[in-house]
Amino acid sequence: MTTPTPDTSARWGLTFPLDGIPLADQRRLVEALPDLGFTDLWSMETAGADAFTPLALASVWAPQLNLGTAIVPVHTRGPALLAMQTAALAEAAPGRFTLGVGASSPVIVEDWNAVPHEQPFGRSRDTVRFLKAALTGQVVDTHYPTFAVRRFRLERVPAQTPPVLLAALRPGMLRLAAQEADGTILNWLSADDVTTVVDEFRAAGGDGKTVAARIFVCPTADADYARALGRRLIAGYLTVPAYAAFHRWLGREEQLKPMWEAWAAGDRKGAAASVPDEVVDALIVHGEPGRVREELHRYAANGVGIPVPAILPTPEMADRAAAPRDRRQAVAAAVLAVSPG
Incomplete structure (x- = not known):
């Protein structure tokens, strides 16, 4: 890889782990990310890796990087387990971990995890409120509208309380994120859409809070x-x-x-x-790397504080007949294309 001049004006993430390479083989790539200008790694949780395990590896591989989940569904773990996993990663990466939670979807929650996808707004609100208390070491003995927690207290309280972000799309959830969480996570929107969404978030009280966005990128001509x-x-x-x-x-x-x-x-x-x-x-x-970087910077210019490209498979990455070395090189080229430049 040729190292671009890092952009130090803002945080810049990457969705992790990357497709096309076994997780255990991604260490060297992760170690190289800070020199390419990346400041963050953000996981996702659908039907591949869980949200926490890849970040636990990355916390050791590249201790300079900030880490975040985007997102952990609020229904698929009990409140206490979610607090424990969050605290453990915050302890492994002190001051560098952000928990992102969200309502997810009926397919992921109900069809795949056998949990009713009930009251997504209320469950998101109550989960954020519980986490904000539990992660500071408070005893939580509360009957929330969507669940109850009896006499729970973390045994290992992180020295630095991790921020909690809430994934949001429309005005109702954006207001909730602005008022209850430390920021929001956006998804499936264009660079031009960012202004509409961020204006709504800031007007609801989110001014000065973190805005991250997963951005789908296919770096190919x-x-x-x-x-x-x-x-x-x-x-x-x-x-x-x-x-x-x-x-x-x-x-x-x-x-x-x-x-x-x-x-x-x-x-x-x-x-x-x-x-x-x-x-x-x-x-x-x-498009070509120059066009990709220009468009990603537009997201940042329009109000995204942490752009988080999610690399989609390019033709070279999708070629199942290609040798493993060629596929690794294709992934490396795609990472370079989405670096801040």
Whole structure:
């Protein structure tokens, strides 16, 4: 890798672990990230790695990096277990860990984890309130509206209390994040959408609080490949009711209505095919490295304090016939493309 000149004006993250390389083989790449200008690693939790284990490894591999989860669902762990996992990672990476939680989706919570996805707003509110008390070592003996905790106290209280961020899309959850959490985590929005969302967050009391955003990036000059991949992802995600409502609020009702109708009719391929190029190009950053970095910096300029690129597989990364060394080189090239430059 050629090392770019780091941008020290803001934090800059990367979604971790990366696809295409076994987790145990990602140490050298993680160790190199600070020299490339990265300040943060943020995990995710869907059906791959859990949110905490990769960050525990990274806390040792690159002790300069800030670490965060984006996100841990509020339903899939009990309140005490969530507090314990948070405290353990905060102890392993003192002053460098941020917990990001969110309501997640019925598929992840109900279909995959066998937990009712009930009262997502209330559960998010109550989880943040519980964590803000528990992580400071208080005894929590409280009946919250969505759950009750009896006489719980952390045995290992982190010396530095980790911030708690709440994932948010529309005004209600943005207000909750602004008023109850230490910041918010955004997802599935364009650089131009950031202004709308951040203005709402700040107006609700979030001015000065942390704003992180996961940004999907496919660093390839093959626009047809990137758009085909982007259409499949958009059809899979933005048909989830919460994301559909989010994009209606952002003004994409007419652009995405054919996709929603096809999906509701059971036509998955038709739904993906109906997503316009302009929507894909807005929500999936793709192109040559220079164009990718320019677009990522627009997110930061519009109000994202911690851009967190999530690298989608490029044609070289997706080539299952490629030798492991070639795939590792393709991943390294993609990481360099999303570095701050």
